[in-house]
Amino acid sequence: xxxxxxxxxxxxxxxxxxxxxxxxxxxxLIGMTRQTVAAIEQNKYSPSLEAAFRIAEVFGVExxxxxxxxxxxx
Amino acid sequence: xxxxxxxxxxxxxxxxxxxxxxxxxxxxLIGMTRQTVAAIEQNKYSPSLEAAFRIAEVFGVExxxxxxxxxxxx
DNA sequence: TACGCATGTTAGAAATTCTTGACATAACGT
DNA sequence: ACGTTATGTCAAGAATTTCTAACATGCGTA
Numbered sequence: 001x002x003x004x005x006x007x008x009x010x011x012x013x014x015x016x017x018x019x020x021x022x023x024x025x026x027x028x029l030i031g032m033t034r035q036t037v038a039a040i041e042q043n044k045y046s047p048s049l050e051a052a053f054r055i056a057e058v059f060g061v062e063x064x065x066x067x068x069x070x071x072x073x074x
Numbered sequence: 075x076x077x078x079x080x081x082x083x084x085x086x087x088x089x090x091x092x093x094x095x096x097x098x099x100x101x102x103l104i105g106m107t108r109q110t111v112a113a114i115e116q117n118k119y120s121p122s123l124e125a126a127f128r129i130a131e132v133f134g135v136e137x138x139x140x141x142x143x144x145x146x147x148x
Numbered sequence: 149t150a151c152g153c154a155t156g157t158t159a160g161a162a163a164t165t166c167t168t169g170a171c172a173t174a175a176c177g178t
Numbered sequence: 179a180c181g182t183t184a185t186g187t188c189a190a191g192a193a194t195t196t197c198t199a200a201c202a203t204g205c206g207t208a
Contacts, residue, residue, distance in 0.1 A: 002194065007124060022154060036196055038156065045195060046123045048164080050081060053143040063137045069127040076164065096184065110166055112186065119165060122194080149208105156203075165194065172186080178179100 005046040006070045012041055014059045014066065030054040079120040080144045086115055088133045088140065104128040 015021040023037045030037075032051065040047050046067070047055070056063045089095040101111045106125065114121050120141070121129070130137045 005124060007127070024154075033197060034155085035157085035198085039196090042156085048195065049120045049123050049126045049137075049141060050079060050143070051195090052123045052126075052137075053081070053141075054145075057145065063123075063126075067123060067127075069124070069131075071128075071131065098184080107167055108185085109168085109187085113166085116186085122165065125165090151206100151208085153205085154203105155205105156201105158200080158202105160199095161197080163194100163196070165192100167192075168190090170188085172188105174183105174185085176181100176183080178181085 002045060004043050007046040007067050008043060008070070009041065009067045011037075011055065011066060014061070018059060026055070026058065029058050076119060078117050081120040081141050082117060082144070083115065083141045085111075085129065085140060088135070092133060100129070100132065103132050 011026075015023070015026060023041070024034045027034045027037045030051065031054070036047075039045060040051075046052075052063050052067060056066050059066065085100075089097070089100060097111045097115070098108045101108045104111075104125065105128070110121075113119060114125075120126075126137050126141060130140050133140065
């Protein structure tokens with residue numbers, strides 16, 4: 001199991017705000033599997049940049065509105 | 075060799091605009107190797123979301139200002 | 149109860165990103 | 179000519195993301 005990435009996300013809320021879109025529906029829209037959407041949503045790992053672009057597009061927002069990055073250093 | 079990703083970037087220009095920062099300097103700032111920076115800059119592959127966040131932060135811009143995504147569909 | 153649906157979770161394999169280490173070229177200054 | 183710096187490139191492998199294929203829970207409802 002890899003350590004959780006230092007990136008959190010707002011996918012669950014965004015799905016909810018978009019007519020309670022299911023993980024499956026989101027997965028279909030971005031060409032991913034339901035399991036991968038679930039894993040990303042729960043921060044098991046962070047998506048590829050391409051996947052991040054597609055997700056942001058589905059919700060009509062910027063990548064920064066979907067994913068929040070906690071910068072580590074000082 | 076994987077197919078080139080549908081994402082282009084402005085890293086070269088951003089480096090130039092930031093006092094002609096070298097690939098090595100950028101690599102050091104984001105904790106990557108020079109070869110990886112070169113490969114990303116030339117669109118050999120697109121970076122991870124985490125790497126994209128770090129690169130954007132170095133230049134003080136949004137991810138969308140560094141990477142441009144050509145959406146495929148209709 | 150039984151069914152369907154949304155979600156969580158796992159294991160293994162496949163695909164992609166990233167590193168290390170090396171060698172090559174061009175440009176520059178001495 | 180020589181050394182240094184910046185960049186391009188390659189191969190092999192490590193690390194990470196994604197897929198497939200299951201099985202499990204809880205919820206709503208007929």
